[in-house]
Amino acid sequence: MTRSHPATAFDDTKTIMTTETTDRSDTSATLRDNAEVAAALGRRYEAGFVTDIETDSLPPGLSEDIIRQLSALKQEPEWMTEWRLQAYRHWLTMPTPDWAKLSLSPIDYQAISYYAAPKQGPKSLDEVDPKLLETYEKLGVPLHERAKLAGVAVDAVFDSVSVGTTFRKELAEAGVIFCSMSEAIREHGELVKQYLGSVVPTGDNYFAALNSAVFSDGSFVFIPKGVRCPMELSTYFRINAINTGQFERTLIVAEEGAYVSYLEGCTAPMRDENQLHAAVVELVALEKAQIKYSTVQNWYPGDENGVGGIYNFVTKRGDCRGDDSKISWTQVETGSAITWKYPSCVLRGDRSVGEFYSVALTHHRQQADTGTKMIHIGKGTKSKIVSKGISAGRSNNSYRGLVKVEKGAEGARNYTQCDSLLIGKKCGAHTFPYMEVKNPTAIVEHEATTSKISDDQLFYCRSRGIGEEDAVSMIVDGFCKQVFRELPMEFAVEAKKLLEVSLEGAVG
C-alpha cells in the first residue's frame, strides 16, 4: 500500500516536506499556518500527490529469480527472459560509473522493487480505475479530452503497466503500431526482436544494462514505409508507488520515408526517499525517415534541502541508419534530483541529420549532467546542438557533449551552442564539450557563454511595472526561446509554465 497525503498536500509548498520527520500531517498543519512564508520561500510541485490505489508489487530485491518472475508476470516469450538475464549477468560485472559531475550516495539496488502494477487489470480506457484517471486529470492529461482536442494518442504508463492506449484504431488504419512494450513483445515479437537493443546494446552502460534486465514497460512505435504518422504520439509516465524504480523502455522504428513526432512527459509524486528511474529509449530511422522526439521532464526534484527526488539516469539514443534520415531530440528538463542523460544521434546514413535542443533548469539542490553525443559516420552528415542551462539556488547544471567525426564522414558539419544562465551565488553552471575530429573536410564549431540575468534587464522590466518574478521569467523565457520553438505547441505552453513554477522563489 502506498502512503497517502491529505488531499491538500499538493497545494502545500515544499518547505513543508523538508521539516517532516515522522508525522507528516502535523508538520503540514503547523506550516500551513505560515503559508505566506512558505509560499515565498519554496516552490510548488504541482504533481506531488499520491494516488491511493492498491498495487501489486514484486518484493524488493534483484536476482535472476526476480527477473524470471517479472518476465513470467508479463507473459514474455523465452527469448525475452534470456535477453534480460544476459543483460543482468553483464550488469553484475560492471562498475558504477563515476565520471559525471554529480554527487550522490550509492544506490541500493536490492532495496528497490522492480515491478509494480495496479491490481485491477484494465482492459480498456473505460475500465480504468477512476482514481487513476483522476491522477491524469491533475497532471493535465485528461486522456479523453486531451486526445480528442489535441488529436494526440496517449499511451499512459502508470508505474509499470500501460493502462490505456487511445486512438489505436485510427493509427492501425494508417499501419502504425503504437502500443506498450509488453504488448509489443507478445504481439509483434519479430519486430521487437529485430530492433530491441540494436541501438543501445544491453551492455552499453551501467544503467542501460540494468534497464535491459528489469525494464517493466514502455512504448513501442512502428511506422511502416512511407507513412506519415497521422497524429502526434504521446506517453505520460508517472512513478507512483513507493520504492519502485521505473525502468521503461521505448523503441521507435521509422521505416523508409516515414515520419513520426513523439512526445514524452514525466512526473512523479513527492516522496522523501530517492527513487530511481533508469530508462532506455531507442530510435531507429531508416532511409529518408524522420523522428522527432520531445520530452518534458518534471519528475519530483526533491525539496530545497535535497531530500527526496528522482534519480533520472536515462540512456537515449537515435540511430540514423538510412541515408537522408533525421532524428531530432528536444528536451525540457526541470525535474529530478539528479539528471544523467545524453540523448544522442548516431549519424550512420549519408547526409543524415541529428538535432538536439535542450533546456535544463536546476533549482535548490538539483543536479543535472546532461547533453548529447553526435557521432558522424556517414558522408555529408549534419548536426546541430542548442543547449540552454539555467541554474538557481544551490544547484549544479552541467552540459556534457561529444561531437565525433569519424574518418569517413566527408563534409560533416556540426554547430553547437551552449548557453548558461546563473541565478544566485551558490549555484554552478558547467560546460564540458568534447570534440574529436578525424576528417579534414569536416567543420565543427562550438560556442558557449555563461552569464547571469543582468541588472540592466531586470531594471528595465521593473521600471515598466513588471514584478521581479515576472521579469525573471520573461527573461528566462527569452533565453529559452530557441528551444521552445522546436516543441509541439501544447508542450511549449506547458514547458513555459513549468519553468515559471520551477523558478518560484529563485530571486529576491
Added chain:
Amino acid sequence: MSEPQRTPFVDSLLEAAAQTSLPGSTIGWLDAARRENLEAFAAAGLPDTRMEAWKYTALRALGQRRFAPGDAQAAMRDVDASAFALPGIDGPALVFVNGVFRADLSRTEALPAGLSLLPLSQALQGDAEPLRFALSRHYREGGDVFARLNAALAGDGVVLRVAAGAKIAEPVHLLMIGAPAEDALAWHVRHVIELGEGAELSLIEHHASGGDQQHLGTQVADVVLREGAKLRHVTLQDIAASSTLVRHNQLQLDARAQASLYVLELGGALVRHDLHATLVGDESRLDTHGVFVLNGRQHVDTQMAIRHQGLNTASHSVWRGVADQRSRGVFRGAIVVAQGADGSDASLSSKNLLLSGQAEIDTKPELEIYADEVKAAHGATVGQLDERSLFYLRSRGIPLTEARAMLTAAFCRAVFESLPDERLREHLNHQLMAHLPSA
C-alpha cells in the same frame, strides 16, 4: 580500479632512483618528499586512457620503453649552445644539457640588481628552507604521474627570484637541451620561480634539440607572482623529432599580478604540457597564447586549467592548432570560476586546422562556474583552410602548396601579435613557418 601494471617504464625508473644520489639528499624533508612521491609513482604506474586527464594520450607504448637514469656524461657533452641563441636575447641564461646544469654554457655573471638566478643543485647546497614549500609538494591527482616522477627524481633546475620592485629589463633565457647519448635517457628539471611584489620579468623557456635522440624529459615549474608583479613567459618547444617531453607548470597570481604566456609547440614525438594557473588575488590577470604545428606522427597534448579565485580577475586565452599527416593534436582548456570570484571575466578560443585524413584533433574547452557575477565564454572550432581563399591565391599564380602554407601561417601568426618584443616575435613566426607542412 585495475591493478597498476609494473611496466618496463616504471621498473627502469625505479632502478634509476635506486642508483642515483640526488643533490640535497641529506636534507631530511626533501629526501622524505622524494621518497613519498616515488612510492606514489610506483604504486599508481602510468595512467590509461580511461583516466579523464589522459583520455586522448595513450601511454602504452611509452610504458614498454626503458630509460637509463640521468646522464653521467652530461658535463662533457659537446653542445653548441650558440646554435640556440635567440635574436636580441643576450642577457642572463642558464643552460641544461640532458637535465644537468652546464655552467660553461650559461651566462650568470653580472646579473642585474634584484635578480637571483641559481641552478637548483647549487641552491640546495645553501639554505634550502625557502624551497621547502615548493619542493615538498605531493602530487595527489591521479593524472599527475610525471609530476610525481619529477618530484622524486629531479636534481637540477632553476631557482629564480626577482626582488620586490625590481624590474629586470633583459629577458632571462632558460635553455634545456636534449643531447644524443648512448641510451635513451630520462632527465628531470625542477624550476622554482618567484617574482616579488611589483617585480617585472621576461622569461624564455626554451626546449631544444642537440641532435637526434629518444630521451624522456620532464619538467615541473612553480611560478609565483606576488602582488602587482608582471611576468612575460615565452615558451619555444622545438625538441628532437623522436623525443618525449612532459611539462607541468603551475602558476599563481596574487593581487593585481599579471602574466602573459606565449607557447609555441613544434617538436617532439610525444609532448604533454599541463598548465595550471590560479588567479588567487583580486584583479589579477592572465593572458595565454599558444600554437601547435604538427606533422609526421607527432602527438602533442596541452591541458590548461585556469582557476579564478579572486575578485575581478580576468583571463583570456587564444590557442591555435594545426595537424597534418598522421599527427594528433589534443587541447583541453578549462576555466573554473570559484564560488565568490565575482567580477571574473574569462574567455577562451581554440581554433584548429585539420589538414590530413590521417590526422586528428581533439579539443575540449570547459567552463566550470560557481559564481554569478561573471562573464565567461569559450569557442572552439575544427575545420580546414577556406577554399575560396585558396582559390583566390591560386588564381593569382601562387602554387597550391605555397597558398596553403600562406593561409596556415596567417591562421597561426595572429596569436603572437601581442608579443611586444618584435625580434623575438619574428623569430617565433619564422620557426613556425619553417615547421609548417609543405612550406
